[in-house]
Amino acid sequence: MTTTATHPSPARPAALRPVTAVMRLMWLYLLSRRVPAAAGLLAGLGCLLWVALHEHWSIAGGAAARLVIPLIVESGAAAIVAVSSHGPFGEPERATGRWLPWLRLGAALTLAAVAFAVLSAGATGGYLPGGGPALLRNLGGMIGIGLLSATVLGGSFGWTGPMAYLLITEGALAGGWATPWIWPGRPPGDLGGALCACAVFAAGLATLTLLGARNPDRHTPG
Amino acid sequence: MTTATAPARPASARRGHLPRPPSFLRLVRIELRRSPMPLILPLIAALFWFDSYRPSTSQAPLYPLVTFWNMGQGHTIIDVGPFAAGMAAWIGARDGRRGTADLVTATPRPRWVAQLATWGATALWAVLAYLVFAGVMFAWYAHRGVQGEPPWWWVAVGATAVLAFTAAGFTAGVLFPNRFVAPLAAFGGFLLMMMSSQTGFRDRSGWALLLPTNSNGNFQVDSGILYPYLPDLPIARMMFLAGIAVAVLGLAGLPAAAGGRRVRMAAAAVIVVGLTATGTAVGLARTARLSSHGMVIPALHDAASGKLIAYTPVCAGSGFRVCLNPAYRRYLTDTVGALAPVAHEVAGLPGAPVRAVQAPAIYDDNDGQGGQPMTISGDPPVLSVPYGAFSFLPGPAGFSTAPVSRTVYDQNTRLLFAQAFVGAGDTLGTPAQQAVRAALLQAAGVPFAQQPGLVSGALQPSAPSPGPGRATGPVYAAAARFAALPPATRHAWLVTNLAALRAGQVTLDRLP
Amino acid sequence: MNVELTGLVRRFGRTQAVAGVSLRVGPGVFGLLGPNGAGKTSLLRMMATVLPPSSGRMELLGRDPREHPQRREIRRRLGYLPQNLGYYPGFTVTEFVEYFALLKDMPPGQVPRAVAAAVERVGLAGKRKSRLKTLSGGMLRRVGIAQAIVNDPELLLLDEPTAGLDPEQRVAFRTMLRDIGERATVVVSTHLVEDIGAACTEVALMNQGGIVFHGTPAQLTARGEGSGAAGDAPLERGYSAVLAEARA
Numbered sequence: 001m002t003t004t005a006t007h008p009s010p011a012r013p014a015a016l017r018p019v020t021a022v023m024r025l026m027w028l029y030l031l032s033r034r035v036p037a038a039a040g041l042l043a044g045l046g047c048l049l050w051v052a053l054h055e056h057w058s059i060a061g062g063a064a065a066r067l068v069i070p071l072i073v074e075s076g077a078a079a080i081v082a083v084s085s086h087g088p089f090g091e092p093e094r095a096t097g098r099w100l101p102w103l104r105l106g107a108a109l110t111l112a113a114v115a116f117a118v119l120s121a122g123a124t125g126g127y128l129p130g131g132g133p134a135l136l137r138n139l140g141g142m143i144g145i146g147l148l149s150a151t152v153l154g155g156s157f158g159w160t161g162p163m164a165y166l167l168i169t170e171g172a173l174a175g176g177w178a179t180p181w182i183w184p185g186r187p188p189g190d191l192g193g194a195l196c197a198c199a200v201f202a203a204g205l206a207t208l209t210l211l212g213a214r215n216p217d218r219h220t221p222g
Numbered sequence: 223m224t225t226a227t228a229p230a231r232p233a234s235a236r237r238g239h240l241p242r243p244p245s246f247l248r249l250v251r252i253e254l255r256r257s258p259m260p261l262i263l264p265l266i267a268a269l270f271w272f273d274s275y276r277p278s279t280s281q282a283p284l285y286p287l288v289t290f291w292n293m294g295q296g297h298t299i300i301d302v303g304p305f306a307a308g309m310a311a312w313i314g315a316r317d318g319r320r321g322t323a324d325l326v327t328a329t330p331r332p333r334w335v336a337q338l339a340t341w342g343a344t345a346l347w348a349v350l351a352y353l354v355f356a357g358v359m360f361a362w363y364a365h366r367g368v369q370g371e372p373p374w375w376w377v378a379v380g381a382t383a384v385l386a387f388t389a390a391g392f393t394a395g396v397l398f399p400n401r402f403v404a405p406l407a408a409f410g411g412f413l414l415m416m417m418s419s420q421t422g423f424r425d426r427s428g429w430a431l432l433l434p435t436n437s438n439g440n441f442q443v444d445s446g447i448l449y450p451y452l453p454d455l456p457i458a459r460m461m462f463l464a465g466i467a468v469a470v471l472g473l474a475g476l477p478a479a480a481g482g483r484r485v486r487m488a489a490a491a492v493i494v495v496g497l498t499a500t501g502t503a504v505g506l507a508r509t510a511r512l513s514s515h516g517m518v519i520p521a522l523h524d525a526a527s528g529k530l531i532a533y534t535p536v537c538a539g540s541g542f543r544v545c546l547n548p549a550y551r552r553y554l555t556d557t558v559g560a561l562a563p564v565a566h567e568v569a570g571l572p573g574a575p576v577r578a579v580q581a582p583a584i585y586d587d588n589d590g591q592g593g594q595p596m597t598i599s600g601d602p603p604v605l606s607v608p609y610g611a612f613s614f615l616p617g618p619a620g621f622s623t624a625p626v627s628r629t630v631y632d633q634n635t636r637l638l639f640a641q642a643f644v645g646a647g648d649t650l651g652t653p654a655q656q657a658v659r660a661a662l663l664q665a666a667g668v669p670f671a672q673q674p675g676l677v678s679g680a681l682q683p684s685a686p687s688p689g690p691g692r693a694t695g696p697v698y699a700a701a702a703r704f705a706a707l708p709p710a711t712r713h714a715w716l717v718t719n720l721a722a723l724r725a726g727q728v729t730l731d732r733l734p
Numbered sequence: 735m736n737v738e739l740t741g742l743v744r745r746f747g748r749t750q751a752v753a754g755v756s757l758r759v760g761p762g763v764f765g766l767l768g769p770n771g772a773g774k775t776s777l778l779r780m781m782a783t784v785l786p787p788s789s790g791r792m793e794l795l796g797r798d799p800r801e802h803p804q805r806r807e808i809r810r811r812l813g814y815l816p817q818n819l820g821y822y823p824g825f826t827v828t829e830f831v832e833y834f835a836l837l838k839d840m841p842p843g844q845v846p847r848a849v850a851a852a853v854e855r856v857g858l859a860g861k862r863k864s865r866l867k868t869l870s871g872g873m874l875r876r877v878g879i880a881q882a883i884v885n886d887p888e889l890l891l892l893d894e895p896t897a898g899l900d901p902e903q904r905v906a907f908r909t910m911l912r913d914i915g916e917r918a919t920v921v922v923s924t925h926l927v928e929d930i931g932a933a934c935t936e937v938a939l940m941n942q943g944g945i946v947f948h949g950t951p952a953q954l955t956a957r958g959e960g961s962g963a964a965g966d967a968p969l970e971r972g973y974s975a976v977l978a979e980a981r982a
Binding site (some may be wrong): 034037038041057058059068069072073075076079080082084086114155156157158159160163164165166168170171174175 | 262265269273274276277300301304305308312400401402404405406408409412413416417419420424
C-alpha cells in the first residue's frame with residue numbers, strides 16, 4: 001500500500017440494513033457450504049427416485065426388498081446434506097461471534113427441507129413404500145446419522161454414517177428385524193420407529209449446531 | 223537454514239519416457255504408508271461381520287451353503303466396494319482439495335503416472351482388506367468344521383470387483399474434485415450393486431451373468447464337494463471387472479493436465495484395452511451354457527475341471543447300507559433312518575435297490591430348488607441320492623430360513639425314494655403309480671393325510687397345497703385298498719406288475 | 735541464457751495478466767517485484783510450465799517448453815515453489831520432499847541423500863519425521879523450499895519464498911539463494927524489497943502485466959534518489975518512483 005496512489009477512491013457502498021445483513025450472511029454461508037450445488041444434486045436424486053418408481057426398479061425378495069432402492073436414494077440425499085456441513089475456513093470462522101451455530105442450524109434445516117421436497121416430488125405418481133410419512137421419517141433419521149458422522153469424523157466423511165446405516169438396514173430387512181432403530185423396516189405409522197428417527201435427527205442437528213463439523217485438517221503445530 | 227553445499231548434481235537426465243519401476247514403486251510405498259484408506263477399514267470390518275458373516279451362521283456347515291449369500295450373491299462386494307469407491311474418490315480428489323495440482327504438474331513425471339501411484343496404493347489397501355476379511359471368515363469356517371472346498375474363485379472375483387470400485391471412484395475424484403464426489407461414488411456404487419442383483423434375478427443368461435451380484439450359475443450345493451467349482455464364469459467376470467478398472471483408469475489420463483500428448487494417447491490406448499477386455503468377457507458370457515456341474519463357457523472351459531472329486535464315502539446301515547460323501551457325514555444317521563422303512567417295504571422286489579449312494583446334484587435354472595429325483599440303476603440296483611438338490615436337510619439348511627424338522631426330512635426322503643421305485647421320477651406319475659407310492663409311504667410311516675401336502679410341496683411347488691386331511695379321490699381310495707392287503711399279497715402283485723407299473727402301463731383299476 | 739522470454743502474453747478472459755514481457759536471464763538471482771495483481775505469479779507459472787502462454791515465445795534452459803520431450807527435460811531441471819503451497823497433511827517432511835524428488839525423476843539411488851541434504855539445508859533436520867499438519871506456517875514454507883531445491887535445479891522459481899520466515903531464517907535463505915545462484919538461475923518473486931537488495935543481482939519491476947524496470951538493485955535505488963517518492967529504504971523509494979512514473 002502506498003500514499004501516492006493516483007486512483008480516485010471508490011464510492012462508499014451503501015450500509016446494509018440488519019435484516020438484509022443477516023440474509024446476506026446466511027446466503028454467503030450457504031454458498032461457502034456449496035448448498036446450491038447440493039440442492040442441484042438433491043434434485044437429481046429426486047429425478048432418480050421418480051425414474052426408479054415409475055420403472056419399477058426393485059430387488060426381488062418381497063415387501064422388504066422393495067424398500068431398498070428408495071432407501072438408497074434417501075440415504076444418498078442424507079449423505080449430501082451431511083457432506084455439505086464441511087466448512088472451508090477452519091479456525092478463522094470458529095473464532096467469530098454468535099452467528100455460527102445459527103448458520104449451521106439454518107443450513108442443515110434448509111437442506112433437509114430441500115431434500116424432503118425434491119424426494120417427495122420424485123415420488124409423485126409412483127408407489128413409494130410408506131408414502132410421505134415414511135419418507136420423512138427415513139430421511140430425517142438418516143440425515144441425523146449423517147450430521148453425527150460429520151461432527152465426529154469431519155464433514156468430508158459425513159457420508160460414511162448413512163452408508164453404514166444403509167448396509168445395516170439392508171441386512172436387517174433381509175433378516176426380518178423389527179427393532180425401531182431400523183426405522184425403515186417399521187410401518188409408516190409406527191410410533192417407535194418415528195421416535196427413534198426423530199431422536200437421531202435431533203441429536204445430529206444439536207451436535208452439528210453446537211460443535212460444527214470436525215475439521216480433520218485442523219492445524220496442530222508441534 | 224544452512225549454507226552447506228548442495229549434493230553433486232545427478233547424472234545427466236535419462237531419455238526414457240516410461241516410469242522406472244524403482245521410482246514408481248517408491249512413490250507407491252509413500253502413498254501406502256500415508257493412505258487414509260485404513261481409517262475406514264474398522265467400519266468395513268464391522269459391516270463385513272454383520273452383513274457377510276453373520277447370516278451365514280444359520281446355514282448348514284457346507285461351504286456352498288454358508289457362502290451363497292456372501293460370495294454367491296456378492297454381499298462381500300457390497301460391504302467393501304461402495305466404501306472403497308467413496309474413499310478412493312476422496313483420495314483421487316486430493317490434488318484439487320489440497321491445491322497441489324501445479325506442484326505435481328511442474329514435474330517431469332506425468333501427472334497421470336503420479337495419480338496411478340496414488341491409486342495403486344489405494345487399491346492395494348482395499349483389496350488387501352477384502353482378502354484379509356474373507357480370509358478370516360474362511361478361517362473361522364474351517365474352525366467351525368464347514369465341509370467342502372472354499373469357493374476361492376469367487377474370492378478372486380470379489381477382489382477384482384473391489385479393484386474396479388476403487389478405480390471408478392478414484393477416477394471420479396480426479397475428474398470431479400469436489401466434496402460431493404465421494405458420497406456420489408459410494409452410493410452410486412451401492413445402487414449399481416442392487417441393480418446388478420435385480421438384473422441377476424431377471425436375466426439368467428448372456429451378459430447379465432457377468433454382473434458381480436448375479437447369483438445364477440455361480441455354484442450350487444455340491445460345488446466344491448462332489449465336483450469342483452467351475453472357473454469359467456469367475457474368469458469371465460474377472461475379465462469384465464478388470465477391463466472396467468483399466469478403462470476408467472485410462473479416463474483419468476485423458477485431460478490435458480494429465481500429461482503431454484503421448485501420455486494422453488497412452489491413456490486412450492489403455493481405455494481401448496480395458497474396453498476390449500470387457501467386451502471380450504461379454505462375448506464369452508453370451509456363449510455360456512448351464513451344464514450339470516455349473517456354468518460352462520466353451521472358450522474357457524477345461525474338461526478336467528468338470529471331473530468328479532474323488533472321495534472315500536462314509537457308510538452306515540446294517541440292512542440297507544447308505545453311503546455319503548464325508549461332507550454330509552452329519553446327515554448319515556438321519557438318512558439311514560429315513561430310507562430304511564421304504565427299503566424294508568420294497569426289499570426283494572424286482573429293481574429294489576440294495577444300497578444307497580450319494581450322487582452329484584445336477585445344476586438347474588431353479589438353483590437346485592424343486593427337488594431332483596432319486597434314481598435306481600445298475601446291477602445290483604443302487605439308489606442314487608442327489609443330496610445337493612435337497613432343500614430339506616435336517617437342521618438349518620439350504621435356502622430355507624427356518625430349521626427343518628426330522629419329520630419333514632424323513633417324509634420328503636421317503637417320498638423321493640418311493641417316486642424312484644414306482645418309476646415316477648420327478649413327475650406326479652400315473653394314477654396307478656401315485657396309488658402304489660401312497661401305499662408304500664403309508665407303510666413306511668407317512669400317513670395318507672399328510673401325503674397330499676407333501677407331494678404338492680415336493681413335486682408341485684407352485685401349486686396350492688390341498689392341505690392335510692384331503693387324501694381323497696380315486697387314487698387314495700386305490701392306495702388305501704392296496705395298503706390294506708396282506709404284505710405277501712401286495713408283494714406278489716408288485717413282483718408281477720412292477721415293470722408295467724414303471725412303464726406307465728398299469729391303470730388304476732388293475733390295482734387289487 | 736537460461737531464460738529467454740519474447741513478447742510473452744497471458745490472458746484470462748478479458749484480463750491481460752501478462753502483457754508482452756520480454757526478458758533474458760542468465761545464472762544468478764533475479765528478483766521480480768511489483769504490486770498485487772502486476773502479473774508476477776502468472777509469469778512465474780508460465781516459466782514453471784504449468785500455465786501455457788496465450789502468445790509469445792519462451793525458451794527455458796535452451797529448450798522450448800511447447801515441445802513435450804523438451805518440457806520434460808525442463809521440468810527435470812526445474813524447482814518451483816508456488817505462492818500458495820499445497821501439501822498433504824499426513825505426509826512427513828521427508829516423505830513430502832522425497833515424493834517430489836521421485837516425481838522429478840531423480841535417480842532413485844540419489845534420492846535419500848538429496849532429500850536429507852535439502853531438509854538439512856532448510857533447517858528442518860530435526861523435524862524430518864514430523865507430519866506436515868503439525869508444522870507452523872514458516873516451517874511449511876521451508877518444506878516447500880526443500881522440495882524445490884531437492885533436485886539441485888538449474889532453474890529455481892520461488893514465489894514469495896520468505897513468507898512466514900523469521901528474520902534469522904530469511905538471512906540464511908538469502909545466503910542459500912546466492913549460493914544456488916552461482917550455478918543456476920533463480921527467479922524470486924517477492925514483495926520484500928530487502929530480499930531483492932540482499933540476494934539479487936538483477937531485478938525487474940512489473941506493473942499491470944508489463945516490465946517497467948529492468949536493471950540492478952543499485953540502478954533501482956538510483957531511480958528513487960531525489961524523486962521524493964515514498965519509502966523507508968532507498969530501494970523502496972526507487973520502487974515507488976518507478977511505479978509512479980509507470981502510472982503517470
